[in-house]
Amino acid sequence: MAVAGGPEIERLVQLLAKLPGLGPRSARRAALFLLKRRALVMQPLAAALTEAAEKVQPCRICGNLDTVDPCALCRDPRRDGTIVCVVADVADLWAMERSGAFRGRYHVLGGLLSALDGVRPEDLAIAGLLARVPADGVAEVILALNATVDGQTTAHYVAERLAAAAAGVRVTRLAHGVPVGGELDYLDDGTLAAAMKARR
Amino acid sequence: MAVAGGPEIERLVQLLAKLPGLGPRSARRAALFLLKRRALVMQPLAAALTEAAEKVQPCRICGNLDTVDPCALCRDPRRDGTIVCVVADVADLWAMERSGAFRGRYHVLGGLLSALDGVRPEDLAIAGLLARVPADGVAEVILALNATVDGQTTAHYVAERLAAAAAGVRVTRLAHGVPVGGELDYLDDGTLAAAMKARR
Numbered sequence: 001m002a003v004a005g006g007p008e009i010e011r012l013v014q015l016l017a018k019l020p021g022l023g024p025r026s027a028r029r030a031a032l033f034l035l036k037r038r039a040l041v042m043q044p045l046a047a048a049l050t051e052a053a054e055k056v057q058p059c060r061i062c063g064n065l066d067t068v069d070p071c072a073l074c075r076d077p078r079r080d081g082t083i084v085c086v087v088a089d090v091a092d093l094w095a096m097e098r099s100g101a102f103r104g105r106y107h108v109l110g111g112l113l114s115a116l117d118g119v120r121p122e123d124l125a126i127a128g129l130l131a132r133v134p135a136d137g138v139a140e141v142i143l144a145l146n147a148t149v150d151g152q153t154t155a156h157y158v159a160e161r162l163a164a165a166a167a168g169v170r171v172t173r174l175a176h177g178v179p180v181g182g183e184l185d186y187l188d189d190g191t192l193a194a195a196m197k198a199r200r
Numbered sequence: 201m202a203v204a205g206g207p208e209i210e211r212l213v214q215l216l217a218k219l220p221g222l223g224p225r226s227a228r229r230a231a232l233f234l235l236k237r238r239a240l241v242m243q244p245l246a247a248a249l250t251e252a253a254e255k256v257q258p259c260r261i262c263g264n265l266d267t268v269d270p271c272a273l274c275r276d277p278r279r280d281g282t283i284v285c286v287v288a289d290v291a292d293l294w295a296m297e298r299s300g301a302f303r304g305r306y307h308v309l310g311g312l313l314s315a316l317d318g319v320r321p322e323d324l325a326i327a328g329l330l331a332r333v334p335a336d337g338v339a340e341v342i343l344a345l346n347a348t349v350d351g352q353t354t355a356h357y358v359a360e361r362l363a364a365a366a367a368g369v370r371v372t373r374l375a376h377g378v379p380v381g382g383e384l385d386y387l388d389d390g391t392l393a394a395a396m397k398a399r400r
Contacts, residue, residue: 005256005264005265005266005267005271005272005290005294006256006266006267006268006272008248008251008252008255008256009252009256009265009266009267012245012249015241015244015245015248016219016245018241019222019230019233019234020226020229020233021221021222021226021229021230022219022221022222026220026221028291028294029220029291030220030221030222031252032265032289032290033219033220034219034249034252034253035253035256035290038253041215041218042249042252042253043249043250043253044215045212045215045216046246046247046249046250046253047246048208048211048212048215049212049234049243049245049246049249050243050246051208052209052212052231052234052235052242053234053235053238053243053246055208056206056208056209064205065205065232065235066205066206066209067205067206068206071205072205072206089232090205090232090235091232094205094228
């Protein structure tokens with residue numbers, strides 16, 4: 001028996017332990033925390049989970065998660081529809097929005113190509129992107145993908161497919177360089193070399 | 201805006217970020233994790249939260265959290281009612297149950313005396329313990345409280361009150377010593393000295 005207090009608490013702990021960042025010990029702590037704050041946190045959290053599970057869905061255009069479809073970003077007339085930022089995941093879209101550096105539209109691939117994990121081009125939302133770019137008159141596609149092997153493989157693949165499907169569209173990538181606030185001493189050699197090469 | 205995707209996701213992230221062990225970043229990760237596993241995790245978690253919030257309550261005898269009152273531990277006829285283990289919190293009761301080393305009853309104080317945090321004796325479930333020990337014919341009270349200043353202050357206070365309220369009851373404390381699997385080299389001097397003194 002992992003906890004004393006009946007199957008209801010046991011089940012709650014087991015489900016909380018599935019969340020990324022929570023293990024069995026922190027799930028027990030979280031369950032007790034919630035049981036002591038029923039009205040303030042536990043019931044609102046249950047309601048928020050139910051509501052989000054019912055209402056949130058992927059946007060049919062870009063793949064972002066929202067309660068409206070198309071999503072608020074795709075509907076926003078103030079955003080520039082001629083620039084599309086391609087991201088692997090909704091988490092990356094959120095990160096980009098927090099930075100406030102981009103006011104165009106998005107396209108969420110839903111992952112990265114990976115020989116190791118068996119992710120093939122048809123598993124990603126690439127066809128939608130290839131159809132969307134010429135149809136919407138997109139002038140620039142920014143490939144904002146991880147600076148990892150899988151990320152760069154995916155970027156290369158998407159760029160090639162875009163060149164074939166939408167001739168004339170400009171395909172760009174995020175710059176490599178020193179993170180703001182980063183110390184040179186702690187930076188890997190590859191990043192430092194890239195930052196030096198792209199100096200201005 | 202912390203996340204793109206509407207107030208429902210925003211609210212879910214804010215509530216998840218209140219859980220101990222989750223910050224804003226891991227709360228966003230957890231929200232996305234849940235939104236991608238609606239049927240398998242998100243809806244069951246919402247149901248488990250609602251059910252536990254409705255059914256779980258503190259036991260009127262010992263303070264344990266359970267769906268029945270008195271709790272399953274207080275009802276269990278196989279447990280020895282003449283030994284009561286006093287713990288600060290339900291989390292400590294769970295830890296004790298996981299160890300499997302105790303088959304008596306519990307008493308949850310609901311915290312520890314603390315001059316710094318302004319926790320006074322009347323804030324803890326001490327009166328219930330003092331009434332219960334003579335009434336139930338309890339022969340031994342084990343003070344299983346943290347080996348910290350607050351824990352030991354509380355243990356001292358409870359032991360004194362017990363001596364006055366229930367003369368003849370045996371009051372014991374957990375032994376200090378080397379944790380099983382622990383390396384001497386990493387142990388603090390106080391623990392090592394206590395383990396040496398209590399050698400057998």
